[in-house]
Amino acid sequence: MLTRIDHIGIACTDLDATVEFYRAAYGFEVFHTEINEEQGVREAMLRINGTDDGGSSYLQLIEPTREDSAVGKWLKKNGEGVHHIAFGTADVDADSEAIRGKGIRVLYDEPRRGSMDSRITFLHPKDCHGVLTELVTSAAPHAQGEPEGH
Template sequence: MFMRIDHIGIACHDLEEKIALFSGLFELEVVAREVNEEQGVKEAMLRIADADGGGSYIQLLEPLSPDSPVGKFLAKRGEGVHHVAFGVPDVSEAMSKIGGKGVRLLDESPRHGSMGSQIAFLHPKDVGGMLTELVQAAKS
């Protein structure tokens, strides 16, 4: 079902500071920046590598407000890994298969994600405490 690790989402207080850290330390290139009002974040995608079905990235997330999901995460846990995202060929199909195994879906249907992708999240309590995202990369 999974084709690759699409990205690791990292919550941070200062997006520009973390871009400088990750790009300087690991020589990663920023390939996309977005403001996602629906999810309440400013984000940057830093490419790690290209792979079949899409690339692998570090996604840096700065909350737009303290009451956004990432803002609440930062207040409770501080900066660090927020979620792991797995690349899938068809996010709707993956949602159906995983949901059919009793895992609660946080999204009823796929929604807009970074760089034109389609995404859905799985409930962390049903996946060993890890917020898990399914990502269908945008068609090139």
């Protein structure tokens, strides 16, 4: 069962400048940064709030580290902006199988590692009214680390 909006992914060409915009405009601070080599992105997670299920909601700012990454290709075609929406779930495996059973294409056969050691999969945007949709099972809170001091 989907429990919350985990994050909204925003593709950008300059991660540092985009982080500074969200800090200056809205007061959001960086909670976590990492480079995901498999997905070819450098990212910053800006924590917005906590949720009833113990998770949090974030803005995920993503900058491609290579032009041939999925985000790099998307950015070249669409420009900066909202890339995807991610819903939190306690069990990405079960929920992706249930959704697959409803005829919605799940892009990964098995969930992969996502931000902050989460487990993720994506749903095909053509089956979700044009919205690339991610399902996320967060890692245990202690595995996510502490907010970064910026």
